[in-house]
Amino acid sequence: MLRRTLKPVARMLLRQYGPQGWWPLTSFIVLPDNPGGYHPEFVPDPMDRSVQFEVALGAVLTQNITWRQAWQAVLNLQEAGVLHEPARLLALPDAALADAVRPARFVNSKSRYLRNMAEFFLGLPPQGIPSRDDLLAVTGIGPETADSILLYGFQSPEFVVDAYTKRIGMAAGWFDERTGYAEMKAFFTARLPVDLRLYNEVHALLVAHGAAWYSRQPWGAGDPLLRRLRRYGK
């Protein structure tokens, strides 16, 4: 039978980990043990281009890497004065961009992706909000990155699925190895009301839970919430 909502799961995770305050932004106080800052109550202006661009760059930088490393690269870009201005990023010499990106691994690929992102933002009409397909057409933006940019940058309710979410879902019996991105996204959107703050928080909480119990194999071993997660399948 279909359980219509995953809200109890959201509440359970929220009780465990507290509000996560994503997306980390340079415009908020950065605490030493809290890379990227923390703003659980704050929702950025959906039309703020500098927030959109910063989130978009961070979303690429964090691909297959810890946020700690991505954040160092974000700070490097800020130091270079290119974090909020696509045109300035494009004007930055290759070597300087590479040095900024280096902590985020895959230097050459990601440097190119960041330039692609800058060109994309320069091509946006004033006040324009890109579609998901527009974003996916940019080399360097895949499904998760596109949804992250839309959700956290443009405040548009797109649920984000990541590797931890898949591992948790597999352990809970929701998914198997072959379950694709779209199918996992549909699993959540079918069980949650379309709500920006909820999408935002649930994804961030799943990452927190994933990092705690699903980073090293065997995935999910000792997960104290697993028995309750299993109740919310099919």
Place this chain on the structure above:
DNA sequence: AACCAGGACGTGA
């Protein structure tokens, strides 16, 4: 000292 991060691309079947 292996192991593994908040993935995506290019290629070949």
Place this chain on the structure above:
DNA sequence: TCACGTCATGGT
């Protein structure tokens, strides 16, 4: 479509 190799840093 799908599986698989590649990309090439830094913390634990």
